[in-house]
Amino acid sequence: MRIGILALQGAFDKHAEMARSLGHETTLVRRKDDFEGIDGLVLPGGESTVQLKLIDRFDLEWSLMRFAVAGHPILATCAGLILAARTVTQPEQRSLGFVDVRVARNAWGRQIDSFEAMSDEGHPLVFIRAPRILDVGENVDVLGRFRGEPVLIRQGNVTCATFHPELTNDPYVYRLAFRKSQAHAIAQSKNESHAPHA
Numbered sequence: 001m002r003i004g005i006l007a008l009q010g011a012f013d014k015h016a017e018m019a020r021s022l023g024h025e026t027t028l029v030r031r032k033d034d035f036e037g038i039d040g041l042v043l044p045g046g047e048s049t050v051q052l053k054l055i056d057r058f059d060l061e062w063s064l065m066r067f068a069v070a071g072h073p074i075l076a077t078c079a080g081l082i083l084a085a086r087t088v089t090q091p092e093q094r095s096l097g098f099v100d101v102r103v104a105r106n107a108w109g110r111q112i113d114s115f116e117a118m119s120d121e122g123h124p125l126v127f128i129r130a131p132r133i134l135d136v137g138e139n140v141d142v143l144g145r146f147r148g149e150p151v152l153i154r155q156g157n158v159t160c161a162t163f164h165p166e167l168t169n170d171p172y173v174y175r176l177a178f179r180k181s182q183a184h185a186i187a188q189s190k191n192e193s194h195a196p197h198a
């Protein structure tokens with residue numbers, strides 16, 4: 001697949017490395033034109049307030065919405081999850097609403113700004129001023145937990161992590177987010193919609 005990495009601000013280099021190590025091609029996405037030809041998209045960590053401003057400045061909101069609604073696979077991590085969430089608190093902030101979750105920003109407290117841990121399922125986690133998922137809607141699947149609380153979720157084509165999977169050496173989150181079968185299904189539905197109507 002060709003994976004676009006939103007590269008306005010934040011931790012996008014390591015995402016590109018991880019995607020390439022799994023055999024994907026990558027495109028750094030900074031302008032509307034960059035959405036052409038990508039099959040999947042990463043919304044990386046960083047500072048979500050700054051990222052929102054840059055999305056406005058470069059007029060990318062409509063392209064992001066259209067990409068999500070078209071059903072393409074999206075992986076949103078940390079600040080990316082904050083952008084993708086339905087509701088953001090602490091402080092409140094506008095968001096794109098791709099997934100039906102409520103998140104609190106910077107929610108682990110100052111003393112433990114950044115830390116490494118293992119998920120309940122045994123995968124490595126790196127948290128950096130991470131958000132916490134406060135509640136999930138009924139259409140949201142919880143794919144990973146830490147001490148019982150959701151840290152990896154998926155709703156339809158959008159997979160979100162509160163942590164930084166690109167800073168671990170475990171690619172399972174990418175495998176979950178960018179499944180071949182998913183890309184295939186999307187390509188097929190595109191072909192069908194292009195088929196001439198009898």
Ligand SMILES: NC(=O)CC[C@H](N)C(=O)O
Nearest residue numbers: 045046047048078079129
């Ligand atoms: N590592 C991260 O992406 C941190 C997210 C950041 N604390 C925010 O609120 O946007």
